[in-house]
Amino acid sequence: LEEALIFEIGSTGTTGVDFGEIPPVASRIGNLARTDSIGLPGLSEQETVRHYTRLSRQNYAIDLGLFPLGSCTMKHNPRLNEKVARMPGFADLHPLAPQSTVQGALAVIHELAQWLVTLTGMHSVAMSPKAGAHGELCGLLAIRAALEARGDARSVVLVPESAHGTNPATAAFCGYKVEDIPATPDGRVDLEALKGRLGPDVAAVMITNPNTCGLFEREMKTISDAVHAAGAFVYCDGANFNAIVGRVRPGDLGVDAMHINLHKTFSTPHGGGGPGSGPVVLSQALTPFAPLPFVERKGDQFVLVEEETAEQHHRSTFGRMVAFHGQMGMFTRALAYILSHGADGLRQVASDAVLNANYILRSLDDVLDAPFGASGPCMHEALFSDKGLAEGFTTLDIAKGLIDEGFHPMTMYFPLVVHGAMLVEPTETESKAALDQFIMALRSLAERAKAGDEALKGAPYHAPRRRLDETLAARKPVLTWADPALAQAAE
Amino acid sequence: LEEALIFEIGSTGTTGVDFGEIPPVASRIGNLARTDSIGLPGLSEQETVRHYTRLSRQNYAIDLGLFPLGSCTMKHNPRLNEKVARMPGFADLHPLAPQSTVQGALAVIHELAQWLVTLTGMHSVAMSPKAGAHGELCGLLAIRAALEARGDARSVVLVPESAHGTNPATAAFCGYKVEDIPATPDGRVDLEALKGRLGPDVAAVMITNPNTCGLFEREMKTISDAVHAAGAFVYCDGANFNAIVGRVRPGDLGVDAMHINLHKTFSTPHGGGGPGSGPVVLSQALTPFAPLPFVERKGDQFVLVEEETAEQHHRSTFGRMVAFHGQMGMFTRALAYILSHGADGLRQVASDAVLNANYILRSLDDVLDAPFGASGPCMHEALFSDKGLAEGFTTLDIAKGLIDEGFHPMTMYFPLVVHGAMLVEPTETESKAALDQFIMALRSLAERAKAGDEALKGAPYHAPRRRLDETLAARKPVLTWADPALAQAAE
Amino acid sequence: MRYLPLTDSDRGEMLSVIGAESIDDLFVDVPAEARLSGKIAGLPDHASELEVERHMAALARKNLSAGEAPFFLGAGAYRHHIPASVDHLIQRGEFLTAYTPYQPEIAQGTLQVLFEFQTQVARLLGCDVANASMYDGSTACWEAIGMARRITKRGKAVLSSGLHPHYVSVANTMAKFTGDALVHEAPSLDAATDIDALIAGIDRDTSCVVVQYPDILGRIADLTPIADAAHEAGALLVVVVTEPVALGAIKAPGDMGADIVVGEGQSIGVGLQFGGPYLGLFACKQKYVRQMPGRLCGETVDAAGKRGFVLTLSTREQHIRREKATSNICTNSGLCALAFSIHMTLLGEKGLRDLAGLNHALACQAADRLSKVPGVTLMNDSFFNEFTLILSKDAREVVRNLADKGVLGGVSLGRLFPDAPDIGHGLVVAVTETVTAEDIEAFAQALEEELA
Amino acid sequence: MRYLPLTDSDRGEMLSVIGAESIDDLFVDVPAEARLSGKIAGLPDHASELEVERHMAALARKNLSAGEAPFFLGAGAYRHHIPASVDHLIQRGEFLTAYTPYQPEIAQGTLQVLFEFQTQVARLLGCDVANASMYDGSTACWEAIGMARRITKRGKAVLSSGLHPHYVSVANTMAKFTGDALVHEAPSLDAATDIDALIAGIDRDTSCVVVQYPDILGRIADLTPIADAAHEAGALLVVVVTEPVALGAIKAPGDMGADIVVGEGQSIGVGLQFGGPYLGLFACKQKYVRQMPGRLCGETVDAAGKRGFVLTLSTREQHIRREKATSNICTNSGLCALAFSIHMTLLGEKGLRDLAGLNHALACQAADRLSKVPGVTLMNDSFFNEFTLILSKDAREVVRNLADKGVLGGVSLGRLFPDAPDIGHGLVVAVTETVTAEDIEAFAQALEEELA
Structure with a gap:
């Protein structure tokens, strides 16, 4: 399972493509021609196919098995969605093509938007954010614009301790001071502490619901009311919307803005780290500040509202977040997923996601500590901790042990509020048989870690690599390939 | 690397598809409804994707590395060809659609036919045979029809000892008595023996050229002349046409019929055992007897000549070989491959295929016996034997050893005329770097087998399975899965 | 020539290892008069991927596709x-670009699929065993007639008027050369099938009766009476199924007494493709398995005792038996069998x-x-x-x-x-x-x- | 509901393990007034794959595609x-359906690709290092301005009139909130670029000059003078490339003195897709690497001493640093980076x-x-x-x-x-x-x- 780098096997004179004759012309490049070697190796088509096919086989993926990463929502990616996204009528369309020639594409955006608004019970949706964190940015910018519009400068955003790292980062990124809200012992937002902190300097509260401990924030409506009463807005991190879709509408809980990770709830593939897509649903209060561009229906036509065409009622927009209209390739996939499930199926999505998580929680809470096991049913993910493992054994050991059992590890050490957290999210697309196999594997690892089985500390043994030295990587970063011969000569 | 069978993990109540409501109708099935359980297990879509993805990873394939199977011609399969074959204008076309609606498809068949006729220097081509062996059948049927047309009943087909097994099987399949032609010590057809055997009972001679020893039949034209003089026909097994395409035209050598394996010479994928495609080029003498259907150009229209439309000049056809028009899905792929290479590139195909094979032959003939190494350059494949291996070591051991080195084995024990034959065909799509790695691996195995390294006899060690018990499989054939519980209860 | 990785400098180095001056020297065994000195005239030179795709797309657009x-x-x-997942999975390089699984240690993926396929086909058709696929339904039909001849040692096959006329043509073509006698006439436009007439036509020379179900005009009939009649006369019943989806609703031929059931599997997983490649299905009673044509996959164990699969009973096949083989078939329709099997697994x-x-x-x-x-x-x-x-x-x-x-x-x-x-x-x-x-x-x- | 594998009997068994009566019991923490008792009104029910494909195809046909x-x-x-092989390879399930490679032992495929991608991008843009991709060119451009602010501790960016107006819009949106001052005006229809005017506009408050190359009107100019002027004033030169294919013909920005080069990588491997997903390229000089936003992949060794790759320098990132991160980015554009890298490897x-x-x-x-x-x-x-x-x-x-x-x-x-x-x-x-x-x-x- 060793695969050389393209720089080690390719050469700048090799290519896997060919072009027709290049007609001779008088160059318009002037004296800017690139004459030095660029250093880009080529491979023949066959070598290229082999290189990437072999590399792919060093990855784990949902297509190979259960991928219980809490908060990441790794569910089955139907191939229909891939097919739809590749229809030339969608894939081979320029973002600046005349609107008369892209009515079908605008219809897709509009249809998906209608679903998102209806499913969340909100007032509108901004479709262009490129991912969840970009959606958070969109929501906070809308909030900030709304506050500025009423001449109300506020400087603080409150974030629960258990929040995703993106929440504080986003708030800081658009100029807010970030303050933590503590959690109660049962794993939820401390309502009293929150109320105590609300005041005229607080612009927004960012809440993840269901939260990252896998629990529903029972007091959500009360929180929202308190936040609104204090003149602030409620941002909801919608990463976990898949737990409640079709069963609860965030709009009914007083949320002002919430991003939806299409790659989580609606199964667009994660692709080894993106692309995602993070549309943001907005309350009526925030709608006027939504970013450009926008798709509107006028009779039987769809209009892309952008700088050129923004009319009076979009004048208060906080501006553009991205060069074009968002992740069209993800919209087509998500819409195909949504239509496949329908209103009845999406409700079942949440039901089965939550059922699967509770099944795991209750099948393992005798061998693994479940810190909030007494706080009621979990939602779509089951949270365990390293409490009770033998001295010197950690969450990391269990995680790496799962690799040898043929599974991807669960999320480790997140949320931060739990020591040695193990966050397991099975998703609704796993069968009971798959869950039972996983439970058996995790149970056996828990028992080994409690019994102090030293072999576990060396895991994984049966993976393309053993544990990797991350410290070395960070201390002396090697981020690009350099020819060792040249590198040596330079020393 | 264990993957359960679908019968062990699926259930008849599970499905990975859904359909809309089935409208209630009055059944027209009468009393023939299938009421008993069929026993077909289903899996969810996710489980299905996982099952077949995991299974695929137990295969070796060209996409993973060099696949030096002599005579099988495992070359790179460009993905362009897959894309083209899937264009709805080709893939979603019914074979009996009105001809006015399939002009583009008929044009593809006609264009490919023109290429095949021109490249071989023959008179016409029958496109419908489904694979090489089916093409052989087509050729022999045409020969038989031509002989019958002149009232000349003949009963014998001569086949060289080194022929593919399909040759004698085909001849027998259409009612001929098969007789061997011996080979000379230099690995070619014994011309004198052949001449001596020719007579009024001989219908045809089947010759593979380049032959399965990897050699060009130098006397091919003389052979053809002698066969024709004796009133018989020359069938050429074209499995190895890739060695000479663009450099020699079989028509110039007196061939009357030759099948072309599109999956070999023109790179349609082998797919784990087909589908192939075996068009047969025909001489002028055999053309009147070609099978239906046929594509003809009339002005700017293409006509599919079949039973309904066969006109006077097709009345002598020997009939239909297959329900429809042949392997359209392979025609589109092969045409894309041919157009990509063009006349210049196809000549280079043969050149590089032969160069690669000779490079392997000469890089290894110091450690492996090359029985015809003195007979001149080889063509597209290099032949070695087990002569000189240590006592008890066989071709099989070398083959299985190659698996551990990360390669597919070469063809073993074929051709039969060489003891312990190892037939290596690299093809033109391998790079020199890939050849060098392969040569190094084979050299090391040859050295181990000569040194009597016992470990080699246990190879492979690093494959999804160790050597499999083929005797057991044949002695007590288990060809379908039976529920062990039921099987036991039945005993 | 983007698929040819050798550079001119590679070629030079390799020639010198070989000890040849030029590539032409490697073709020295070709008689000089047949050696082409340059590329063949009248044919275009190589084209880029973009150009080829454009050309093929233009031809594709000239057709009215079914959709x-x-x-x-x-x-x-x-x-x-x-379902889209079928085409996705068959395009996995490890399936698409593998060879016939003659080296089972590194072909368990294909082999297990074939074993599962054989079981699915046997169950669908109601038979004991099935092979790993044939070219298509029409050639499978002819192979069944030949198999019946080998089993019964009789040479007369009675074909139903409801049998697909192209299947009849294929059989006629072959019979012309093998000497089999085929009895067949065209159907009439009648709601009733020709089962009664067929029963009347069976005699002691009959090797088999061949019936299509549903037949070419769409009719279905209980096949039990004809199976009984055939068996009584020492003949076999061969049933042809061109629409296997039907067997999700109507009785299986094997369950009505058929001895050999062949079919066209194209309906499940394969698609129209203007007629090919298609997928011949072939199943029969256990007792006839050693007379079956085509490739078979069987279960066994490896040297470490693990379950595994291999091609088996290959002593029936041409590469071992040569002129004594049960068929000349070498390549079958493996990738189509995979598509069928995946689609069938999704359906359940x-x-x-x-x-x-x-x-x-x-x-x-x-x-x-x-x-x-x-x-x-x-x-x-x-x-x-x-x-x-x-x-x-x-x-x-x-x-x-x-x-x-x-x-x-x-x-x-x-x-x-x-x-x-x-x-x-x-x-x-x-x-x-x-x-x-x-x-x-x-x-x-x-x-x-x-x-x- | 073909993607949901649980059967009702599974659900019953699982509820009994959990000790709940019904699924509704698991949603007991949702306030009753917010709990929906049935499916949401006004939305259609589930549809078959065939129906969904038909619906989407009908919408696709309403567009005039570029081809x-x-x-x-x-x-x-x-x-x-x-090339067709690009799309084939990115659809390998092991690439398509993998997560961000946080578990490097079973993600070497993705990680090695990212390492190769970073090297390709750095070389193409003429820089020392590159990150593992951003959302798109426009957001990468804004991130570069923010990075220049962090490095220079100055808040004024001078944007060329030749910069894509949507990139300017994105920067304006963000600057409104962060307080950065942006200097920009629309271009004029002139064969000469605004390089001279930009040079004149650089002062001691300038964090960076942002120039597009080729610019929005297609013009190209030597960037060396502006790099010199910027550096003299203690400012950085940020160059934006929206058409990376150009760098196969014209000088690389990094080779003309650019400190940060960002780009839209869509041209190579990704396709039009009506505007997204696209691929932000981000490269800079070695000395600024720790101020770079986004994910980075680095080389290291495993416990057995084998070379391997990991995500590294993650102390810049939000999941570790939270509000002190260099960017809030979590998801990037990994699959598009893979497509870019494969296409670039094919090209060479x-x-x-x-x-x-x-x-x-x-x-x-x-x-x-x-x-x-x-x-x-x-x-x-x-x-x-x-x-x-x-x-x-x-x-x-x-x-x-x-x-x-x-x-x-x-x-x-x-x-x-x-x-x-x-x-x-x-x-x-x-x-x-x-x-x-x-x-x-x-x-x-x-x-x-x-x-x-």
């Missing part, structure tokens, strides 16, 4: 919806039954609607998803005219049976789950115009 | 031919240079032909594969009318710069290898009719 029109063609090839029994149910229901709706068109009579009283309409004029012309209106309205019997002009008013119409209510209505209206 | 028309649009998104330096050469040659031919049309003036004297035409009437209307004739004839400056009416006669025309001589002629003739 672009109300579509009702069947007669041996059926348009079904294939529940999905297959739902699919069959939907096909039948839509076919019933279409038959009811179309038979209301003036000048149209529904011939069948029994059918699955295909039936025959008797029109008030020659169906060949009707089909051509409908095509000009953008409706692909079935297959005319005139095209299928050019030598039987008296059934030329018959039109065979297939209705699958891909047909919508709007398609049926569009067809009915176009037909009404055409027959007015 | 169906003479096509000349660019302005930040370019249509290039992508030779292929990239050929591709760039062909683009430039065809663009020159198009510019020559189009500028012969009465009423058309070619603005540029320098360009790569995109140039600006000055028309005798407002280009917005021309573009719309051409579209009605089936010609997708460029992007109007009126659409790009609605607030700069004096450049409304400008039309930006891109010409790639996908354009044929017939396309150019069709465009010229349609333009001639339109301007007559």
Whole structure:
């Protein structure tokens, strides 16, 4: 399972493509021609196919098995969605093509938007954010614009301790001071502490619901009311919307803005780290500040509202977040997923996601500590901790042990509020048989870690690599390939 | 690397598809409804994707590395060809659609036919045979029809000892008595023996050229002349046409019929055992007897000549070989491959295929016996034997050893005329770097087998399975899965 | 020449290892007069991927694909919806670009699939065993006739008039050379099948009776009586299934006594593809397994005792037995078998039954609607998803005219049976789950115009 | 509901393990008034794969795709031919359905690709290091401005008038909230770029100058003078590349002194996709690496001493640093980076240079032909594969009318710069290898009719 780098096997004179004759012309490049070697190796088509096919086989993926990463929502990616996204009528369309020639594409955006608004019970949706964190940015910018519009400068955003790292980062990124809200012992937002902190300097509260401990924030409506009463807005991190879709509408809980990770709830593939897509649903209060561009229906036509065409009622927009209209390739996939499930199926999505998580929680809470096991049913993910493992054994050991059992590890050490957290999210697309196999594997690892089985500390043994030295990587970063011969000569 | 069978993990109540409501109708099935359980297990879509993805990873394939199977011609399969074959204008076309609606498809068949006729220097081509062996059948049927047309009943087909097994099987399949032609010590057809055997009972001679020893039949034209003089026909097994395409035209050598394996010479994928495609080029003498259907150009229209439309000049056809028009899905792929290479590139195909094979032959003939190494350059494949291996070591051991080195084995024990034959065909799509790695691996195995390294006899060690018990499989054939519980209860 | 990785400098180095001056030296064994000195004239040079794709796409656009029109063609090839995951999975390089699994240690993926396929096919057709696939239904049908000859040592096969005429043609072609006697005539436009006549035609020289089910006109009949009659005469019953989806709704041939069941598997997983590649299904009773043609996969164990699969009983095959083989087949239809098996796994029994149910229901709706068109009579009283309409004029012309209106309205019997002009008013119409209510209505209206 | 594998009997068994009566019991923490008792009204129920595919295909057919028309649009998104093997490979399930490689032992495939990608991008852009991708070019551009602020501790960025107006919009949006001062005005229709004016505008408060190369009107200029001027003032030069294919023909920004080079990588491997997902490229000088936003992959060794790759320097990132991170980015554009890297590997330096050469040659031919049309003036004297035409009437209307004739004839400056009416006669025309001589002629003739 060793695969050389393209720089080690390719050469700048090799290519896997060919072009027709290049007609001779008088160059318009002037004296800017690139004459030095660029250093880009080529491979023949066959070598290229082999290189990437072999590399792919060093990855784990949902297509190979259960991928219980809490908060990441790794569910089955139907191939229909891939097919739809590749229809030339969608894939081979320029973002600046005349609107008369892209009515079908605008219809897709509009249809998906209608679903998102209806499913969340909100007032509108901004479709262009490129991912969840970009959606958070969109929501906070809308909030900030709304506050500025009423001449109300506020400087603080409150974030629960258990929040995703993106929440504080986003708030800081658009100029807010970030303050933590503590959690109660049962794993939820401390309502009293929150109320105590609300005041005229607080612009927004960012809440993840269901939260990252896998629990529903029972007091959500009360929180929202308190936040609104204090003149602030409620941002909801919608990463976990898949737990409640079709069963609860965030709009009914007083949320002002919430991003939806299409790659989580609606199964667009994660692709080894993106692309995602993070549309943001907005309350009526925030709608006027939504970013450009926008798709509107006028009779039987769809209009892309952008700088050129923004009319009076979009004048208060906080501006553009991205060069074009968002992740069209993800919209087509998500819409195909949504239509496949329908209103009845999406409700079942949440039901089965939550059922699967509770099944795991209750099948393992005798061998693994479940810190909030007494706080009621979990939602779509089951949270365990390293409490009770033998001295010197950690969450990391269990995680790496799962690799040898043929599974991807669960999320480790997140949320931060739990020591040695193990966050397991099975998703609704796993069968009971798959869950039972996983439970058996995790149970056996828990028992080994409690019994102090030293072999576990060396895991994984049966993976393309053993544990990797991350410290070395960070201390002396090697981020690009350099020819060792040249590198040596330079020393 | 264990993957359960679908019968062990699926259930008849599970499905990975859904359909809309089935409208209630009055059944027209009468009393023939299938009421008993069929026993077909289903899996969810996710489980299905996982099952077949995991299974695929137990295969070796060209996409993973060099696949030096002599005579099988495992070359790179460009993905362009897959894309083209899937264009709805080709893939979603019914074979009996009105001809006015399939002009583009008929044009593809006609264009490919023109290429095949021109490249071989023959008179016409029958496109419908489904694979090489089916093409052989087509050729022999045409020969038989031509002989019958002149009232000349003949009963014998001569086949060289080194022929593919399909040759004698085909001849027998259409009612001929098969007789061997011996080979000379230099690995070619014994011309004198052949001449001596020719007579009024001989219908045809089947010759593979380049032959399965990897050699060009130098006397091919003389052979053809002698066969024709004796009133018989020359069938050429074209499995190895890739060695000479663009450099020699079989028509110039007196061939009357030759099948072309599109999956070999023109790179349609082998797919784990087909589908192939075996068009047969025909001489002028055999053309009147070609099978239906046929594509003809009339002005700017293409006509599919079949039973309904066969006109006077097709009345002598020997009939239909297959329900429809042949392997359209392979025609589109092969045409894309041919157009990509063009006349210049196809000549280079043969050149590089032969160069690669000779490079392997000469890089290894110091450690492996090359029985015809003195007979001149080889063509597209290099032949070695087990002569000189240590006592008890066989071709099989070398083959299985190659698996551990990360390669597919070469063809073993074929051709039969060489003891312990190892037939290596690299093809033109391998790079020199890939050849060098392969040569190094084979050299090391040859050295181990000569040194009597016992470990080699246990190879492979690093494959999804160790050597499999083929005797057991044949002695007590288990060809379908039976529920062990039921099987036991039945005993 | 983007697929050829050797550079000129590679070629030079390699020639020097070989000890040759030039590539031409390697072709020294080719007689000088046959050696071409340069590229073949009259053919274009190489083209870029973009150019080739453009050329092929232009040709593809010249066809009216089934998805672009109300579509009702069947007669041996059926348009079904294939889940996207099927095509995704068969394009896995490890399946697509593998060879026949002669090296089982590194081909367990293909082998296990074939073992599963054989089991699925055997169960679907109601037989004990199935092989790992043939070229297509028509060649499988001929192979079955040959197998019956080997088993019974008799040379006369009785073919039903309801057998696909192209299958009959293939059998006729082969029989001309092998000397088998085939009995066959064209069908008549009658709601009843020819089962009774076939039973009457069986005698002590008969090797087998070959019946299609549902037959070429869409009719279905209980095959038990003919199985009994054949067996009584020492003959075999061969049943041909061209629409395997039907077997999700109607009794399996094997369960009605068939000895050999062959079929065209294209309906499941493979697609139309203008006629090929398709997928021959071949199944039979356990006792005949060693007379079966084609490749077989069997279960065994490896040196470490693990379950594994291998190609087996290859002593029947040409590469071992040469002229004594049960068939000359080498390549089969492996990738199509994979597609079939994946699609069948996605369906499962529940999905297959739902699919069959939907096909039948839509076919019933279409038959009811179309038979209301003036000048149209529904011939069948029994059918699955295909039936025959008797029109008030020659169906060949009707089909051509409908095509000009953008409706692909079935297959005319005139095209299928050019030598039987008296059934030329018959039109065979297939209705699958891909047909919508709007398609049926569009067809009915176009037909009404055409027959007015 | 074909994607949900649990059966009702599974659900029952699982509830009993959990000790709950019903699924509803698991939602007990949701306040009763917010709990929906049934499915949401006004939305359709589930649909079969066939139905969904049919619906989506109908919508797709309502668009005029680029391949169906003479096509000349660019302005930040370019249509290039992508070899079929690219899409084949990115659909390998192990790439497509993997997560961010946080568990490196079972993610070496993705990680090695990212390492190779970083190296390719750095070399292409002429920089020391590159990150593992951003959302797109416009957000990468804003991130570069923020990075320059962090490095220089200055808050004023000077943006070239040749910078893509949507990139300017994105930066303006963000700057409104962060307080950065941005200096920018619309371009004028002039063959010369604004390099001289930019140099004059740099002062001691300037964090960076941001220049697009080639710029939005297709012009190219030597960036060395502006790099020198910026560095002299303690500012950074940020260069934006929206058409990376150009760098196969023209000098790399990094080689002309740029400190940070960002780009839109969509041209290579990704495709048009109506604007997304795209691929942000981000590269810089080695000394600034710890201020870089986004994910980075680095080389290391495993416990057995084998070379391997991991995500590294994550102390810059949000999941570790939270509010102190260099960016809030979590998801990036991994699959697009894979597509870029595969396409670049297929091209290699030779292929990239050929591709760039062909683009430039065809663009020159198009510019020559189009500028012969009465009423058309070619603005540029320098360009790569995109140039600006000055028309005798407002280009917005021309573009719309051409579209009605089936010609997708460029992007109007009126659409790009609605607030700069004096450049409304400008039309930006891109010409790639996908354009044929017939396309150019069709465009010229349609333009001639339109301007007559």
